[in-house]
Amino acid sequence: MTPLANRRELAWGAGILLSLAALALLPLATRRDDVLNFVFLILLSITLAESWNMLAGYVGQVNLGHAAFFGLGALVARTLWSLGTPIFLAMLAGAAAAAVFALPIGAAAFRLRGAYFAVGTLALGEILRTNVLPEISTLPTADIGTYRLSHRYYLALALASLSVVMAGWLGASRAGLGMRAIREDEDAAEASGVGALWLKLFALVLSTGLAGLAGGLFAFYHISYYPSHAFSPTWTFDALLMTFIGGVGTVHGPVLGAVVYVTLKEYLAVRWVDFHLVIFGGIFIAIVLLLPGGLVQAGARARRLIHRF
Amino acid sequence: MSALAQQIVLGILIGGLYGLAAAGLSLVFGVLKVLNVAHGELIMLGGYAAFWAVALLGMDPFGSLVLVVPLSLLAGVVLYGALFGFVVRANEETREKNSLLIGFGLALVLHALAVRLWTADERSIVTPYGGAVITVAGLSIPVVRLLSLVIAFAVIGGLQLLLTHWRWGKAIRATAEDWQAALLTGIDVRRAYLLAFAMGTGLAGTAGVLVSVGYSVSPSIGLEWTLKALIVVVLAGLGSMIGTFVGGILLGVAEALSAAAFGGPYREVVGLVIFVVVLCARPRGLFGR
Numbered sequence: 001m002t003p004l005a006n007r008r009e010l011a012w013g014a015g016i017l018l019s020l021a022a023l024a025l026l027p028l029a030t031r032r033d034d035v036l037n038f039v040f041l042i043l044l045s046i047t048l049a050e051s052w053n054m055l056a057g058y059v060g061q062v063n064l065g066h067a068a069f070f071g072l073g074a075l076v077a078r079t080l081w082s083l084g085t086p087i088f089l090a091m092l093a094g095a096a097a098a099a100v101f102a103l104p105i106g107a108a109a110f111r112l113r114g115a116y117f118a119v120g121t122l123a124l125g126e127i128l129r130t131n132v133l134p135e136i137s138t139l140p141t142a143d144i145g146t147y148r149l150s151h152r153y154y155l156a157l158a159l160a161s162l163s164v165v166m167a168g169w170l171g172a173s174r175a176g177l178g179m180r181a182i183r184e185d186e187d188a189a190e191a192s193g194v195g196a197l198w199l200k201l202f203a204l205v206l207s208t209g210l211a212g213l214a215g216g217l218f219a220f221y222h223i224s225y226y227p228s229h230a231f232s233p234t235w236t237f238d239a240l241l242m243t244f245i246g247g248v249g250t251v252h253g254p255v256l257g258a259v260v261y262v263t264l265k266e267y268l269a270v271r272w273v274d275f276h277l278v279i280f281g282g283i284f285i286a287i288v289l290l291l292p293g294g295l296v297q298a299g300a301r302a303r304r305l306i307h308r309f
Numbered sequence: 310m311s312a313l314a315q316q317i318v319l320g321i322l323i324g325g326l327y328g329l330a331a332a333g334l335s336l337v338f339g340v341l342k343v344l345n346v347a348h349g350e351l352i353m354l355g356g357y358a359a360f361w362a363v364a365l366l367g368m369d370p371f372g373s374l375v376l377v378v379p380l381s382l383l384a385g386v387v388l389y390g391a392l393f394g395f396v397v398r399a400n401e402e403t404r405e406k407n408s409l410l411i412g413f414g415l416a417l418v419l420h421a422l423a424v425r426l427w428t429a430d431e432r433s434i435v436t437p438y439g440g441a442v443i444t445v446a447g448l449s450i451p452v453v454r455l456l457s458l459v460i461a462f463a464v465i466g467g468l469q470l471l472l473t474h475w476r477w478g479k480a481i482r483a484t485a486e487d488w489q490a491a492l493l494t495g496i497d498v499r500r501a502y503l504l505a506f507a508m509g510t511g512l513a514g515t516a517g518v519l520v521s522v523g524y525s526v527s528p529s530i531g532l533e534w535t536l537k538a539l540i541v542v543v544l545a546g547l548g549s550m551i552g553t554f555v556g557g558i559l560l561g562v563a564e565a566l567s568a569a570a571f572g573g574p575y576r577e578v579v580g581l582v583i584f585v586v587v588l589c590a591r592p593r594g595l596f597g598r
Contacts, residue, residue, distance in 0.1 A: 108588040115344045119539050123581045281418030288410045
């Protein structure tokens with residue numbers, strides 16, 4: 001990566017953090033719950049997308065069972081929280097549980113090249129989905145009375161900021177440099193003294209831990225929900241799609257992707273209940289084939305095309 | 310004891326279908342280096358095609374194979390032309406990653422479309438002979454599932470013959486071995502890719518018909534079947550279709566045993582355990598030869 005691109009990344013990161021800081025004033029400016037809920041959804045999605053991007057974008061490992069880690073975080077956090085644990089501790093426990101579940105798959109699959117990790121995570125996601133308790137989880141009536149949307153909103157804002165800072169730090173750090181070297185050519189990276197296995201595991205722990213935190217936030221947000229819903233493969237799909245729409249392997253790509261995706265999805269879901277998946281699936285395939293850099297590279301791609309004529 | 314033996318028999322019967330499902334995936338992955346995680350969705354579509362053939366055209370469920378197999382071959386040609394033909398132009402590592410992503414997207418699209426077309430309800434094909442059972446040594450064997458196993462075995466055997474004796478079958482194997490060398494000896498590699506992909510889809514369609522006859526289809530079975538197929542491929546490796554079939558039966562039996570030991574919900578877990586254990590025990594990689 002050239003220094004210029006790095007500076008641009010930095011500017012993007014700073015801009016995003018400033019916007020997030022400005023969003024902290026939103027609950028003071030409006031009392032409309034629908035606006036806050038909508039921004040909450042975007043913030044949750046930013047966290048989820050950045051967490052997937054940390055592994056896929058930086059190390060080049062495709063996680064097809066990301067929902068498993070989101071769901072585990074939600075399940076553990078919700079259970080501990082309803083038993084009386086403070087929500088911060090409960091969410092941390094959820095994140096730890098997600099990372100611990102990821103390690104055996106990573107340790108087994110990362111020593112090999114190729115699709116093993118994707119297959120392993122796909123299997124883990126599917127198995128946890130079919131085995132989780134299907135009962136609905138509802139807060140006790142006493143808690144519903146004290147439910148404050150703004151608490152959830154600020155927590156989401158903090159998590160989204162954390163994910164952007166983490167992604168930016170990782171991108172600029174020595175570890176992040178090693179990760180990108182692995183992504184480009186693992187043999188060459190190993191030959192230059194990069195410990196590929198450890199860096200991959202490190203990225204895996206960060207990625208799944210962050211997904212677990214996002215799951216915990218999801219569990220904290222909902223008054224009642226089906227725990228199995230947090231394990232649904234659509235969470236994985238959302239993370240993939242947002243990251244690819246925005247631009248995989250960048251700090252600002254997933255943020256941009258989350259904003260575009262959530263906005264479009266809310267708009268489409270009003271018109272066609274389930275059909276938006278067909279449309280987004282098509283968009284996703286088109287992006288992978290035709291615009292692998294995502295929206296953040298669309299401008300450069302368009303300029304190059306124009307120059308050709 | 311006889312309950313356990315009965316479970317094992319049922320495990321063998323469904324294991325044959327796992328093998329058939331895995332054969333298509335294995336063929337496509339071995340030849341194109343494209344891992345199509347929408348393979349299970351193609352099986353699901355095959356199942357619904359058989360369901361329609363029976364419900365709308367009044368065909369015999371096994372007879373619907375004459376209609377569904379050509380249709381799924383055609384679907385394979387279309388999918389290759391529209392999507393996977395672009396993927397194979399990249400180098401092998403990008404090819405694998407892109408195929409995973411595209412397969413995942415395709416799986417969600419097909420799932421959403423199936424929910425729209427056929428609703429999320431489970432459906433199965435009811436035949437006059439569907440309830441028939443053969444009893445051997447106190448074990449009951451459902452006739453329909455036995456017939457499915459026989460058909461699956463026959464298809465796998467036929468495929469093995471095609472790959473070893475047919476001119477293009479040999480070309481496909483040569484391409485799988487080393488596509489550059491195959492190209493140098495004058496093999497039309499693109500054509501071999503297309504043929505292998507279409508055959509893989511045809512196998513998925515066949516598996517789908519057998520699944521809908523002996524078991525049931527719903528839009529959500531796709532991912533389950535993809536997973537079974539992937540685990541069998543990891544277990545059995547690439548290259549031998551008969552080996553894949555045996556691997557499928559092994560998975561079926563392992564699932565039956567773990568369900569008997571730990572209870573029904575845990576039958577799915579054994580596949581993941583097999584996956585991790587195989588990776589740790591044979592880190593050279595079973596996807597390789």
